Amino acid sequence: MTKTKINELFDKELKIINIGLETFYRDLKNQEHPVIHVDWRPTAGGNKKMESFLSKLQ
Amino acid sequence: MIGEKIQQANKEAVRRLLNAQPTIVGMGIAGKDIPGMTKNTVLHAGPPITWDKMSGPLRGAVIGGLIYEGLASNEEEAIALVESGEITFDSCHHHNAVGPMAGVTTYSMPVWIIQNKTYGNFAYCTLNEGLGKVLRYGAYSEEVIIKLKWMETVLAPVLKATLELSGEIDLKPMIAQVLQMGDEGHNRNTAGTSLLIRELASYLVQTDFSTDDKVDVLKFMHSNDHFFLNITMPSAKCSLDPLEDIRYSTIVYTMARNGTEFGIRVAGLGNRWFTAPAEIVDGLYFPGYSLEDANPDIGDSVITETSGIGGFAMASAIPIVQFVGGTPQDAINYSKTMYEITEAENNTYKIPVLDFRGTATGIDIRKVVETSILPIINTGIAHKEPGIGQIGAGLVRPPMKCFEDALEAFVNRLEKEGNL
Numbered sequence: 451m452t453k454t455k456i457n458e459l460f461d462k463e464l465k466i467i468n469i470g471l472e473t474f475y476r477d478l479k480n481q482e483h484p485v486i487h488v489d490w491r492p493t494a495g496g497n498k499k500m501e502s503f504l505s506k507l508q
Numbered sequence: 509m510i511g512e513k514i515q516q517a518n519k520e521a522v523r524r525l526l527n528a529q530p531t532i533v534g535m536g537i538a539g540k541d542i543p544g545m546t547k548n549t550v551l552h553a554g555p556p557i558t559w560d561k562m563s564g565p566l567r568g569a570v571i572g573g574l575i576y577e578g579l580a581s582n583e584e585e586a587i588a589l590v591e592s593g594e595i596t597f598d599s600c601h602h603h604n605a606v607g608p609m610a611g612v613t614t615y616s617m618p619v620w621i622i623q624n625k626t627y628g629n630f631a632y633c634t635l636n637e638g639l640g641k642v643l644r645y646g647a648y649s650e651e652v653i654i655k656l657k658w659m660e661t662v663l664a665p666v667l668k669a670t671l672e673l674s675g676e677i678d679l680k681p682m683i684a685q686v687l688q689m690g691d692e693g694h695n696r697n698t699a700g701t702s703l704l705i706r707e708l709a710s711y712l713v714q715t716d717f718s719t720d721d722k723v724d725v726l727k728f729m730h731s732n733d734h735f736f737l738n739i740t741m742p743s744a745k746c747s748l749d750p751l752e753d754i755r756y757s758t759i760v761y762t763m764a765r766n767g768t769e770f771g772i773r774v775a776g777l778g779n780r781w782f783t784a785p786a787e788i789v790d791g792l793y794f795p796g797y798s799l800e801d802a803n804p805d806i807g808d809s810v811i812t813e814t815s816g817i818g819g820f821a822m823a824s825a826i827p828i829v830q831f832v833g834g835t836p837q838d839a840i841n842y843s844k845t846m847y848e849i850t851e852a853e854n855n856t857y858k859i860p861v862l863d864f865r866g867t868a869t870g871i872d873i874r875k876v877v878e879t880s881i882l883p884i885i886n887t888g889i890a891h892k893e894p895g896i897g898q899i900g901a902g903l904v905r906p907p908m909k910c911f912e913d914a915l916e917a918f919v920n921r922l923e924k925e926g927n928l
Contacts, residue, residue, distance in 0.1 A: 495880040500912055503919045504878055506928050507758075508511045 510756075510927060514776075514874075517756035521775045522852045522870040524754075525815065528747030529625035532677040532739065535668035539615035542603050542632050546615070547577070551600045553611025553808040554766025555781040559590050559597065563767035563803050568646025568894020569610035570597075575648055576656050577614050583648070601762055602779075604749065605632040606741045606808035608734075609644035609890055610767065617656070618664030620739055622679070624746040631746035633739070635659055635667075638732035639898060644807075646894035666717050666725045673711040679743045682707075683817065684856045686736070687867075692825035693740040694809055694818030695832060695886035695901055700736030705729050741808060744815035751775040758918060759851060760871040763814045763883065763906060767806035767890070772910045774873055774918065782914040784907035789889045791902015792833045803892040805904045810885050816854045816869030819884035819903065820846045823859045824867075832886055832902045842884045842903075843868065849875040849883065873918070876911040 466485040468475040475487035494500035539545045550573055552566060562570070571586040574595070580586035589595060600607045607613050619632040637655060641647040671677075682703055689699035705726065712722060729735045751761035757775035764771055769783040786804035793799070812818035822828065823843035826836045843859060846868035853866035871883055882905035889900040922928045 491880050494877050497912075500877050500915065503915050504874060506510075506919055506922075507514060507874060508509075 510922065513756045513927075514758055517754050517776060518759050518851050518870070518872065521751045521754050521757040521759040521761070524627070524750045525747055525759075525870060526852065526855050527626050528680075528750070530631075530679040530683075530743035530746050531623050531625050532620060532671065532679060533623045533630075534621045534671055535664050536619050536621045536632070537615075537664075538605075538613050538617045538619050538632070538634070541619060541621060542605055542613070544598075544603050546596065548579070548594055549596045549598065549615065550574070551598055551603055551605055551607065551611065551613040552766060553600060553607050553609065553806060554764040555769055555771030555783050556599045556602070557597070557766045557768055561768050563806065564892045564894045565646030565803050565806060565890045566610045566612070566767045568648055569612035569643050570595075571894070572643045572646075572648030572652055572656075573612045573614040576643075576653050577616060599764070599766075600808055601745075601764060601773075603632075604630055604745070606745045606764075606811050607634055607644070608636070608737060608741065608809045609807040609888065610646055611808050612643060616660060618660055618668075620742055622739070622742040622746050624750065627750045629746055629749050631742035631749065633742040633745075635663060636732060636735045636738040638728070638734070641895070641897055645890050645897040647897055648895060662717075662721050663725055663728060666712065666715060666721055667708070669715040669717070670708050670712040673714055674708060677707060679739065680856055683740060683743060684858065687817065687821055687824040687857055688860055690825055690827055691736075692812075692818055692821040692828060692886060693744075694737070694812040695888065696733075696825045696828045697736040697740065698733045700740065701729060701733055704736050704739065737809065740812055740817065744811045744817070745808075747815050748811065753778050758873045758915075760814060760873060763810045763871075763885075764808045765805045765810065767803055770805060770906045770910060772873075772906065772914060774914050777914065777917055777921065780917070782910045782917070784909035784913075787904050787907060789887055789900070789902040789904040790833070791887075791889055791900050791904075792831065793889070793900035794898070797891070797899035801891050801893075801896075801899055803890040805885075805887065806890055807887065809887065810906075813883055813885050814871065816850070816867045817857055819843075819886045820850075820869070821857060821859060821867045822884070822886060823861050826861070828886065834903070845881055846884065848879050849881050873911045873914050877908075877915050880908070882906055882908060882911075
């Protein structure tokens with residue numbers, strides 16, 4: 451994306467989807483920006499050993 | 509492929525759970541009806557535990573149980589008896605039984621007899637003592653023992669005679685009904701207790717006991733909103749026990765806590781426990797008490813959540829947030845989140861506010877580990893010292909370690925068998 455296009459984007463009303471840390475969602479919400487939060491976490495909280503067990507059971 | 513085998517096994521596990529037909533069939537005596545009891549046996553809640561590792565409320569309840577049985581006349585004698593090695597401790601779950609909080613069950617205690625009519629298996633649970641100074645919270649003063657004796661000599665015989673007149677009581681429609689009336693079957697049992705009284709009252713008055721005894725029994729049930737808890741618990745227990753040993757199933761068929769450890773058992777791993785230190789309950793405390801006074805999570809009552817009610821049906825029991833904390837929306841969110849970690853939606857237990865969606869049923873250890881979402885549990889909070897009783901109520905989760913260890917054991921077993 452060129453710089454001009456980014457500038458164009460910020461000239462419009464922003465549609466924000468927050469994924470992961472809820473703090474960012476809350477900050478925007480407190481500033482009264484429309485925002486949707488997706489409650490996402492990495493598989494098994496990022497625990498590689500557990501991820502490997504889960505993949506063996508597929 | 510192993511994934512397909514697991515899927516089939518989990519379908520079978522949930523089929524058994526949903527097909528269960530828990531029914532009150534009578535009132536018995538622990539020593540006579542619970543398998544494997546002796547006069548020196550003390551059953552307790554949660555996974556097996558030794559005296560040296562027991563928490564305050566469980567120790568207190570053991571002391572009270574021994575005094576109640578006449579095996580000791582005071583605390584010192586009870587402790588000396590335990591330390592002599594003459595007392596056999598075992599998990600209620602190893603004897604088809606469940607017990608709230610400390611869960612202490614001894615030889616002479618009356619028990620509800622619940623049968624799963626579909627599979628023929630039984631479950632047992634003592635009668636709920638009410639609030640205040642009670643054995644299940646580790647109290648063992650004279651008033652506690654006097655009440656237990658009254659329960660043995662008046663309450664239980666009156667209820668036994670009543671049940672002989674009323675006949676068996678099918679619990680499934682009754683529990684389905686209480687979820688429509690604001691209960692969730694674990695920490696809110698107001699509707700269930702009322703329905704039970706309504707079911708029994710006309711037969712109770714026809715028994716041959718004195719008017720005073722009948723009035724006392726009705727008053728006792730009426731004064732204790734949790735009287736029905738000791739029925740939802742064995743109902744869940746006998747519904748879940750047929751899931752033990754379903755090869756390849758990753759569904760949890762037991763969750764329980766002894767006040768020191770939380771334990772789970774998984775259908776595909778037989779009767780092996782996976783334990784980790786029990787958590788402290790996050791909740792609302794009665795005046796004068798705080799988090800510092802709380803014992804770690806204790807009791808078999810989490811069998812209700814294992815079966816798909818309790819915290820899993822919290823959206824059915826919106827008023828409970830005034831007791832455990834949070835908002836009505838939190839209660840709805842808790843119930844909704846549980847669909848992420850379960851295999852099915854209940855075909856009988858439904859939640860009105862979720863458009864009568866069936867409760868999340870059949871916890872899958874794979875989904876718990878994958879999503880990091882732990883089962884939500886509504887529960888009472890016991891004081892860490894014996895004899896003080898309930899100091900609050902709130903929400904708690906099991907330790908993730910139980911589920912991770914179970915998953916590891918499941919994979920190791922399949923690898924050993926050459927199935928992976």
